[in-house]
Structure formats: C-alpha cells, structure tokens
Amino acid sequence: MFIALVVAAVGSLGTPLITRVATTFQVSLDSAQWTLTITLLSGAVATPVLGRLGAGAHRRTTILATLAVVVAGSALTVLPLPFAWLLAGRAAQGVGLGLTALMMSVARDHLPEARSGATIALVSVVSIIGSGVGYPLAGLLAEIGGVRAAYGLGLLVTTVALLAAWRSMPAAPADRSGHVDVVSALVLACGLFLVLFLASQTNLWRHHLGVAMVLAAVAVLLLCVWTFSELRSKTPLVDVRAVRHPAVAGANIAMFVGGIGMYLLLTLITRYAQTPHSAGYGFGLTTFVAGLVLIPFSVLGFTAGKLTPRVRKRIDGPLLLAGSAVVVGGGFVLFAAARSNLAELFVAMGVLGLGVGSFSAAMPGVILAVTPKSETSSAMSFNYVVRSVGYSLGSAIGGLVLAGGTSPGRLFPNDSAFTTAALVGVAAMAVTTLTSLALARRRSRATAVPAQSSAQSSD
Known part of the structure; x- marks a missing residue:
C-alpha cells in the first residue's frame, strides 16, 4: 500500500x-x-x-x-x-x-x-x-x-x-513464466504513446485536425495489430482472451468511461479554484491552498475504500460500480449548480472522493473474480492502462470544452463553459452506470443458471 x-x-x-x-x-x-x-x-x-x-x-x-x-x-x-x-x-x-x-x-x-x-x-x-x-x-x-x-x-x-x-x-512462486514479447511490447508502446499524446495535445485537434486524424488512425491500426498478435502468441503480454470475458470487458469499459468523468471533475474543480477573481468567477487560490481542496477527496476516498470490502459482502461488485458512478455524477451536478463559495467546492470534491474511492475499491474484485492468480498482475495492468487512457481523455475533453468556451481575446474561459463541461461529465457517468448495471444483470443471470440446473438435478 x-x-x-x-x-x-x-x-x-x-x-x-x-x-x-x-x-x-x-x-x-x-x-x-x-x-x-x-x-x-x-x-x-x-x-x-x-x-x-x-x-x-x-x-x-x-x-x-x-x-x-x-x-x-x-x-x-x-x-x-x-x-x-x-x-x-x-x-x-x-x-x-x-x-x-x-x-x-x-x-x-x-x-x-x-x-x-x-x-x-x-x-x-x-x-x-x-x-x-x-x-x-x-x-x-x-x-x-x-x-x-x-x-x-x-x-x-x-x-x-x-x-x-x-x-x-x-519472492513470487517459482513455477511461473514472466517472458516478455519485445516486439509486441514495442507495438503496444507506440500505439499507447499516440493515444495519450493525442489526448494531451488539445491544440493539435483545434489547429491541425487533419494531422490529428491521421495519427489517430495510425494509433488504431497499431493497437489492432497488437491485439491480433496477442491472440496468436503463446506467451501474450496481456491475456486478451481473458480480457474478452464479459465480466472483465464490462469492467474495463466502465473503468474507461468512468475514468474520463472522474478526472474531468477533478480537473474542473482545481482549475476553477485557481482562476483569479478578475475572470468574473473563481477564487484565485495559490497552488498550496488549491491543493487543500483535494483533502476531502483523499479523506472520503480512503474511507470509502475501507468500507467497500464490507459492503461487497451484501452488494455485488457491479452494483457497487453503478452506485459509485451515480455518486460521482452527483458531484458533477453539485459543481454545475453551486460553486459560488469555496465550501461548495469542498463538498463537490468530497462527493467525488466518495464515489472514486468506492469505485476503485470495487473494480479489482469484479475483474479478479474471473482471473487466475497467475494472471493477477497482467489483468490489473491492463485495467490500469485503460484507466490512464480514460484519465488522459478526461483531461483533454475538459481542456477542449473550456477552450471552446473562451471568448476571443480572453485568457480564461467563460463561467458557463464549466457548466457545459460538468454536463459532459454527467453524461459520462450515466454511461458508466448503465454499463455497470448491464454487467450486474449478466452476472445475476450467470449465477441463476447453475442454481436452476442443480435444483433440476436434485428433483
């Protein structure tokens, strides 16, 4: 830890x-x-x-x-x-x-x-x-x-x-193979580099759209080539077949879209807090004081993480993901509706921490429930990559929305641009909630079929 x-x-x-x-x-x-x-x-x-x-x-x-x-x-x-x-x-x-x-x-x-x-x-x-x-x-x-x-x-x-x-x-158990396919690793590295580079360079999308589209196509091609090679490999970098399992795939989709929303709200709140009063809004906080706004996020996030394993004994993992996504969506609603004083930002950040903490604590259990022990690090590494890409896109989307809401000749975005970005975040968390609910429904069906079969055999 x-x-x-x-x-x-x-x-x-x-x-x-x-x-x-x-x-x-x-x-x-x-x-x-x-x-x-x-x-x-x-x-x-x-x-x-x-x-x-x-x-x-x-x-x-x-x-x-x-x-x-x-x-x-x-x-x-x-x-x-x-x-x-x-x-x-x-x-x-x-x-x-x-x-x-x-x-x-x-x-x-x-x-x-x-x-x-x-x-x-x-x-x-x-x-x-x-x-x-x-x-x-x-x-x-x-x-x-x-x-x-x-x-x-x-x-x-x-x-x-x-x-x-x-x-x-x-030391790890000695009966495991840690072989790395170097060529596959390089192809994945190039594909991920392009994805995260494009996510971070908002100016490229605004001023050189054609170049950005070409690079995006190259990134997709590289990742497709990598996926094909992983399916054929006897020692894949990531067990793509396991990733295709409905529970793992659904969890990673929820992590990707949810990551976009979570990092978007984190970016919006910290940026809003540091915007000077001359912009007509904001609080002009210094770097240190703005960092204190993250304290509710950390405290409530850790608290939620501690409580989530106990809650999981009563509530299934995918349902916890859905509930956590709803909580993060509530943080977006709070930020969109009330940000006139610093206390409201602290509340929104606390709600975000509560949702992110429970979401993050529930995610490994959903994936590892269908993952062999020997593939723990590989499965969770893939989930981390998905999370990183989601976070990067969340930051990029926030930058694009705020840039689009900046009037010509102004340095800072209009206040309404923050509301628009918050609504985008609400949509992202709605998709995350629906994905998690679909995963929960599929899981309940999967557990119901064996129960019915055992009941019929006993009859």
Missing part, C-alpha cells in the same frame, strides 16, 4: 508545479505541461510490460529494479540540470506507476484470502487518492523552497519505498 501511495503521489507532482516549472526553466506552459504528460505516457507504456514480468518468478527483482529507476529519475528532477533532464527524470518516475498492479499480485499471492481482497481494494484506492496527498505537499514546498524542493519530496519518499521493498517484498 505504501509503494502504491508513493508512486501515485510522485506521479502527481507535475500537476501543481507546471506554472513554476515554466518560470524556473523559462519554457512555455505547453512545454512545462510535459512534466505531467510524459509521466502518464511512460507509466501507461511500462505498466503492461511490468505486469508480465511481475507474473513470473522474477517479480521481486522487477519491483526492486523499477523502484531503482524511479529513485534515479527522482534524483534527476532535483539536480540543477537543464529542462530536458527534468523531463527524463519525470519519465523515469512514471515507470513506477506500473507497480500498482504488481502490489495487487503480491497481496493475492501472500495474504490469506480473507485479507487479500480488502488489501487489493485499498491498493487500488491509494493509487488514485495519492494525488490528493502529493498535490498540497508539493505546492507548500514549491512556495517555500522552489521547484527543486518540491521534487525533493519525490526523491525522499521513493528512496524510502525502495528500502521498504528491499526489506519486506517476498
């Missing part, structure tokens, strides 16, 4: 520091944005590879080597080096985001079944609310000691995580 929290918090360090990076290194805001984008990119690309390596007997070595890369990247962000080295360091830090699925695999292999489910749920939760921990701390350190001090936090906690893993991480 500590490792999942650390890599999530370090991955989020780029968000509150973008403006300061631009001024410190004298680069444009678009260039500074890459300190966040490149972390997401490297994380999404590394995740399936680490998931396959972690499914083999060399899981401990994989975890320690990955954390060593993250520590080295963290050192690059602290050293007084040019901007390009900062990006390299952030890319190395992003590799650590793939460790979350491996932590779930460790829990499933080495904890009693009664404890492993709750632990996996919490690992999933802390991997999301970690941003709520890193954001305010990074903002405070940046105001006190500048960008290097904020990134120093990442170096400290990743070093502690490496030492903790070295002392306590157990």
Whole structure:
C-alpha cells in the first residue's frame, strides 16, 4: 500500500508545479505541461510490460529494479540540470506507476484470502487518492523552497519505498513464466504513446485536425495489430482472451468511461479554484491552498475504500460500480449548480472522493473474480492502462470544452463553459452506470443458471 501511495503521489507532482516549472526553466506552459504528460505516457507504456514480468518468478527483482529507476529519475528532477533532464527524470518516475498492479499480485499471492481482497481494494484506492496527498505537499514546498524542493519530496519518499521493498517484498512462486514479447511490447508502446499524446495535445485537434486524424488512425491500426498478435502468441503480454470475458470487458469499459468523468471533475474543480477573481468567477487560490481542496477527496476516498470490502459482502461488485458512478455524477451536478463559495467546492470534491474511492475499491474484485492468480498482475495492468487512457481523455475533453468556451481575446474561459463541461461529465457517468448495471444483470443471470440446473438435478 505504501509503494502504491508513493508512486501515485510522485506521479502527481507535475500537476501543481507546471506554472513554476515554466518560470524556473523559462519554457512555455505547453512545454512545462510535459512534466505531467510524459509521466502518464511512460507509466501507461511500462505498466503492461511490468505486469508480465511481475507474473513470473522474477517479480521481486522487477519491483526492486523499477523502484531503482524511479529513485534515479527522482534524483534527476532535483539536480540543477537543464529542462530536458527534468523531463527524463519525470519519465523515469512514471515507470513506477506500473507497480500498482504488481502490489495487487503480491497481496493475492501472500495474504490469506480473507485479507487479500480488502488489501487489493485499498491498493487500488491509494493509487488514485495519492494525488490528493502529493498535490498540497508539493505546492507548500514549491512556495517555500522552489521547484527543486518540491521534487525533493519525490526523491525522499521513493528512496524510502525502495528500502521498504528491499526489506519486506517476498519472492513470487517459482513455477511461473514472466517472458516478455519485445516486439509486441514495442507495438503496444507506440500505439499507447499516440493515444495519450493525442489526448494531451488539445491544440493539435483545434489547429491541425487533419494531422490529428491521421495519427489517430495510425494509433488504431497499431493497437489492432497488437491485439491480433496477442491472440496468436503463446506467451501474450496481456491475456486478451481473458480480457474478452464479459465480466472483465464490462469492467474495463466502465473503468474507461468512468475514468474520463472522474478526472474531468477533478480537473474542473482545481482549475476553477485557481482562476483569479478578475475572470468574473473563481477564487484565485495559490497552488498550496488549491491543493487543500483535494483533502476531502483523499479523506472520503480512503474511507470509502475501507468500507467497500464490507459492503461487497451484501452488494455485488457491479452494483457497487453503478452506485459509485451515480455518486460521482452527483458531484458533477453539485459543481454545475453551486460553486459560488469555496465550501461548495469542498463538498463537490468530497462527493467525488466518495464515489472514486468506492469505485476503485470495487473494480479489482469484479475483474479478479474471473482471473487466475497467475494472471493477477497482467489483468490489473491492463485495467490500469485503460484507466490512464480514460484519465488522459478526461483531461483533454475538459481542456477542449473550456477552450471552446473562451471568448476571443480572453485568457480564461467563460463561467458557463464549466457548466457545459460538468454536463459532459454527467453524461459520462450515466454511461458508466448503465454499463455497470448491464454487467450486474449478466452476472445475476450467470449465477441463476447453475442454481436452476442443480435444483433440476436434485428433483
């Protein structure tokens, strides 16, 4: 849980520091944005590879080597080096985001079944609310000691995580294969790179639509080629056949669409809080104070994650996903209807945390219920990639809607643009709810058929 929290918090360090990076290194805001984008990119690309390596007997070595890369990247962000080295360091830090699925695999292999489910749920939760921990701390350190001090936090906690893993991480069962098809990994990496690149570059869609469409077609082609090769491979990077299982496919669709909505609301609230009063709305909060808005998100998210395994004993996983999506949709409604004072933003952020926490805690159980133990890290790695793409698209959609609602000659969007973006989020969570309900209905039918068969045989 500590490792999942650390890599999530370090991955989020780029968000509150973008403006300061631009001024410190004298680069444009678009260039500074890459300190966040490149972390997401490297994380999404590394995740399936680490998931396959972690499914083999060399899981401990994989975890320690990955954390060593993250520590080295963290050192690059602290050293007084040019901007390009900062990006390299952030890319190395992003590799650590793939460790979350491996932590779930460790829990499933080495904890009693009664404890492993709750632990996996919490690992999933802390991997999301970690941003709520890193954001305010990074903002405070940046105001006190500048960008290097904020990134120093990442170096400290990743070093502690490496030492903790070295002392306590157990070895995986020896009867597993962790072979990685390098060609397949490269094809997937290129496809994901294009998808996340297009999701992050909103200006490309606005000013060079033709180029964006061509790149999107290439991305789809690469991912189709990768899927075909995985189906033919004896040692696939991701077990695509398992992903096609209705429960797994439905859960990943819900994660993708839900991820779009969840990250969209997180983006809208933090951006609204930092918008200066001169725009006619907003609160003009500093980076640190804006980070405090995330505290209700983290606290209620963690609380929901702790309670969800108990609730799952009474309510089926897909129904929990649907209920969580409704809660997040309620957060969008609150933000759209009431944001005239800071307390209302805190309430909306708390509702978002409640929904995201329960959604994240319920998701692993839905997938792992039909996944063999040996494929835990691979299955959850794929789910993480889906989540990353959803988050990136949520951020991109928010940027496009707000850009479309910005009047010519104005720096900030009109207030109504935030309402429009919130309504888009409501639609996304409605789709997530319907998908989860369809999954729950199919699951109830699947359990009803064996029960009827056993009843008839007894007669």
